[in-house]
Amino acid sequence: MTPKDAQPRPAVTPVGSNPTPLWGMTNEERVRRIAASRDLAFTDQPTGPTILVNLRFASDPVWIAHLTGRPGTLVSRNGVPALAHVTNAAQREAVLAAMQAQAPVSPEAGMDEIRAEAEEGIFNEALRKREQPFVELLVPEAVPGIERASYTGAYKGVTDLLTKYLWPEWAFALTRIAARLGITPNQVTAAGSVLCIIATIAFWHGWFWTGLATGLVFMVFDTVDGKLARCTITSSKLGNAWDHGVDLVHPPFWWWAWAAGCADYGRPLTDQMFWLVIGTMLFGYVAQRLIEGAFIVRFGMHIHVWERFDSWFRLITARRNPNMVILFFLLLVQRPDWGIIGVAAWTAISLVVHLVRLFQAMWAARHGERITSWLA
Structure with a gap:
């Protein structure tokens, strides 16, 4: 001790x-x-x-x-x-x-x-990064700025480009409304879970625009529930397990449903391509999670905070939100089949990048280099 x-x-x-x-x-x-x-x-x-x-x-x-x-x-x-x-x-x-x-x-x-x-x-120490937490005089005219600082401080670590650039203002406004109405984070998570299921069904039937719109609202809610919990200090074990469980489980179902829905849309994948896409995405999704876990176990920090490149790559790596960008732009040209193939290809590329970065960190550590976060 x-x-x-x-x-x-x-x-x-x-x-x-x-x-x-x-x-x-x-x-x-x-x-x-x-x-x-x-x-x-x-x-x-x-x-x-x-x-x-x-x-x-x-x-x-x-x-x-x-x-x-x-x-x-x-x-x-x-x-x-x-x-x-x-x-x-x-x-x-x-x-x-x-x-x-x-x-x-x-x-x-x-x-x-x-x-x-x-x-x-x-x-x-928990995030392995240097930061400047706020301390402000609490008077009525300062409340908007303090709430914004509190909300911004709830973004811990690095994230994807949509969460960082597209909807922070939407989520901030919704978080403030929910706090004032007494809506709990678990209630937001419950609403988001329903929307997640609706989006999956829409993708399965080839109703891609409906699914994307529903999925967008769900993804914003997915940001709001966590930020609401942190800003109102109401995190719970149930809420964390529920939120993270939905986040972890639903992406493969979305990709499977999208691939299946291409047939109803009129752009079916061949059987060989369907299983190649599904296999690549499932393997890549699980393998990347394992690599991230291995990096945390070995070096005590997330792989995406090691060097500046890793934080930049987190913006676009093959997680749900960047994948949705690929699907959106290829749906604009009425090729959802190319979209899901593109997601599979990007998943494979991202897997290789993460594997290389893990080996590079292990090689550097073996040769005496101290692995620390560039954000420290």
Whole structure:
């Protein structure tokens, strides 16, 4: 057991009050949910190690996670303490006085300070990347900007080109509406699951435009449920399993249904081509997932955050969303059969790229190179 492991886990204590709602809840409720998500006690009468949270500020949930293992550390904004992990009564009184006076903490408290506005940010151990989590004064006029920062911060790691460029604004608007209406992430996932099934049926019957339109709404919902859960701090094991389960299972069914629907559309694949396409996509889909898992096991990070090329390739690699772009453009010329063949070909190419990158990383590590994320 390391000294860090032996440290007692702090409680979380709100300081002050703030009537300004964020994502449809008070700041105190938001802090309570963040504490619960980290299995930290939430109390207004601390006695031991405690993370004090100044409710005048709204902050990224990452900060509480970051401070949990860093006793004697505070996070400030323009000199005023926003969060602080205190370990004794003297530190607690000094920080409480500073928060109430909106002034810097006395140097006699012996606290290490992290300035939230500093450009260097912090290193996120879980994501193996450097980032700059937000800390902002929570007042009504700042809510839109804080909610946007919170939403943007919910995009963890790298993603595909559609999720990054096409619908962030749609998903952001829907996430804000859902939060204010009290719609839960699981309800969004349920609606998306129904749309996913409808799209599969449409593809099977060759109703490709209907399937693409339905699938587009589903893909936006697939973004909204995760972002809603992170922004409102309402993630659950059921929700995670449901969301990730649907994400993992449905793409092969979509490709199979599309290939079968080409016949009803009037552009049938030959039997040989049908099975070649299906076999390539199924093998490539499973193999790429295994390669990504192997990279995580071997190097402790995702393959797509290793070097800049890998993050760029994640934008277009043969996942569901980039594949849908291929299908869309070839459907424009009324060749859905070419579309599904193109998806199979791109799946094979992407598989080769990932396999090569895995071997390159293993070769580099064997020759003494430290494999780290370029985002660190």
